[in-house]
Amino acid sequence: MKRSMMTAFLCVCGFGLAGCQGDTMYVVHGGGNEEGGTNSPSGGDETGGDSGGDSGGDETGGDSGGDSGGDETGGDSGGDSGVDPGLDPSIPRDVVGGLASWLEKYSCVEGDSDCQENTYSQCKDYHYYISEFCSDESFCDEDLGCIECIPDWPFCKGNDVYQCSADGKSSTLVKSCELEPCLNGKCQVAECPADTQFIYLVDSSYNLLKFDPGASGGNYFEVLHRLSCGNTSSTPFSMAVDRDAKAWVLYQDSTLYKVDVKSGSCEKVTNFRTNGSGLSTFGMAFSLDTVGGETDSLYIGDTSTGGAFGHIDTETMAYTRLASFSSKYEQTPELTGTGLAKLYAFSPGQYNQYISEVDKATGNVVQEYTLPGTGGYISAWAFAHWGGYFFAFETYNGKNRVHRFNIENHSFEVFVDNSPYRIVGAGVSTCAPVVVN
Secondary structure, eight states, X not given: OBOOSOOOOOXXXXXXXXXXXXXXXXXXXXXXXXXXXXXXXXXXXXXXXXXXXXXXXOTTOOOOOGGXXXXXTOOOXXXXXXXXXXXXXXXXXXXXXXXXXXXXXXXXXXXXXXXXXXXXXXXXXXXXXXXXEBOTTOEEETTTEEESSOTTOEEEETTEEEEEOTTSSOEEEXXXXXXXXXXXXXXXXXXXXXXXXXXXXXXXXXXXXXXXXXXXXXXXEEEEEXXXXXXXXXXXXXXXXXXXXXXXXXXXXXXXXXXXXXXXXXXXXXXXXXXXXXXXXXXXXXXXXXXXXXXXXXEEEETTTTSEEEEEOTTTOOXXXXXXXXXXXXXXXXXXXXXXXXXXXXXXXXXXXEEEXXXXXXXXXXXXXXXXXXXXXXXXXXXXXXXXXXXXXXXXXXXXXXXXXETTTOOEEEEESOOSOOEEEEEEOTTSOSXXX
């Protein structure tokens, strides 16, 4: 919701910027000075001061002032005393004459914009001008101006779920949470048990761990169980987690198990080397089918056939190949899904690393972020989204590190510098938070 464009000004005369009648201030285009400024359409004054007309110059050769008057040293026209004619005159201006006063001393690039608290300013003629004041029910975004919600994200309003529009200016009601609380843009239904609110990890020493990025005191890791699934000579390779808090763990021998995160018990699902799928080892993740829905699908990045992308039917274990990953990636990407029905891939690398949003129907890259390389050989990696952040678990240069990437400001930082766990698989349910309030 935007504030009305009509703004009342307190009228204070004698500043050479406005005239007063009663309590009303009238902005004079260009403003005159006390030593002879006129109000004729083109009149100047003998001292070269600001012209009171629409285009007055001065005797010393100052630039023609147009709406903002010349000056006695021949400086650029405009200055701080005229309302920029290129912007809507109904938009409230700063009382200094239209410029955003806290930015006056800085030059800017045409088209740039800036937010200061609830004020949105845009750059025109190399100066910032106030373009919009945000109401108490909205907030300022440097790219979009005043918005009421994060574009394309669901959010809670009372106990109702709303979907934000693409421009962030409006929202539509998705559904009301009648029996459950609305949290993180969705109703906390029975299909989302409490165990789904974390990232789960598996390391090369058979440990199944819970990783809680929101834990206090830096106690992010908790070992839950030591896995003993099937052939103990084969080690875990990758992992995904479904909406029932079941961890789907793939071993190096291509056997897939479903593991109960509470008890650690294993249930064999299939062996991909013997089931006719043509698969061997792969990274994987569940992604919600539709925003606000309650079903998800399992997507994979196949490491055994040159980096193919596809999905697996979790009922029949049938594999559908959709595309191949780019040859520029140093390592085959790992995947993570979100409760916003999106899918992302992370490809680690010594020289460059990439986080990419992937079109689930075609395998095409929708958007890609290039990150600094590790500078060393990477022997293990995993990837998960949680609460609006991406977490990359990597082993390189003799250390096990966790990096965190913020998609909003593109910061990429070390979250845990040296953990005791060599992580080979990470999984997060589509019930997990998509944003942390």
